[in-house]
Amino acid sequence: MSDAGDFIDLALQRESSWSRAEESEGRYGSGQRYYGASVGAVRATVRDALRRHPGLTHDDITALSSELWEAPVFERRLAGVVLLQSSVRLLTNTDLTRIEGFVRSARLGALVDPLAVDVVGPLIAGLDVVGRVRADSVLDRWVRDPDGWLRRAALLSPLRAFRAGAGDWSRFVRHARLVLESPPQRADVDDDDGVAAGAVSLVLAETARHRPELEF
Incomplete structure (x- = not known):
């Protein structure tokens, strides 16, 4: 070490x-x-x-x-x-690959949630236009992945921005609807489906308190 x-x-x-x-x-x-x-x-x-x-x-x-x-x-x-x-x-958008590996192996909200909210979200917010486009494409892939924890990370990543009065709400809504309307395609990840849906509920509860003007 x-x-x-x-x-x-x-x-x-x-x-x-x-x-x-x-x-x-x-x-x-x-x-x-x-x-x-x-x-x-x-x-x-x-x-x-x-x-x-x-x-x-x-x-x-x-x-x-x-x-x-x-x-x-x-x-x-x-x-x-x-x-x-x-x-x-x-950190840069290329570090999302490493973070993805962490999320896949963690399978625990106490690790995945702070990675998403306090690392992935601020990382993307600090990127230039080109870097953000690339990072957004990564999150688009995450939210379509069968792994519920990766889907959860994608959904929670903009939470800090929403709390601060910023963030792309329409993008979150699209991602949330995709998760809620598209069940996992692999039987071995069924148990993880609830953690992704739970992320939607968490974001909606937070925004209802801090940003009541946002509608789902």
Whole structure:
């Protein structure tokens, strides 16, 4: 592992708690391991790592996020999400391929939702016109994918923009209708269909509170 990766992993293990690990497993399931570090500890650890390793480039950040994601440990993967959140200004539309891999392997709202809302959305908002067109084509593909978690990520990605009074509402409506009207074509992803539809409900509930003028 890299020096930064070692620092984050060891720090998270020092913050471990058996009771929190058991609580997390009960909440999120047994499909991965848990150190039992708190969300606050994960955020603080990433912040400390960025202070210890200033000047990390785009390639450094993306490589470190993949390094953290490689082991199926919830806190390591959450640290990877926080790292991308903290460095989203460095990301480009080509990084959506890496993020897609994270979403496909996460299969957990506690990881997928912040990736979509706090990484994918701001990443796309910061692109130039050409980059945004390319990124939009990626999200168009995501929302048609049989993987419900990828569909969820596409639907949640504009949520921050909607909260701020911006965003392309008509595009979201098109995506939402596609998800609601087009069931998965593969039997092995039927169980994931609800997470995509749930994303539609979440966005509609948020916009009803903050943007009541928007109609579905």
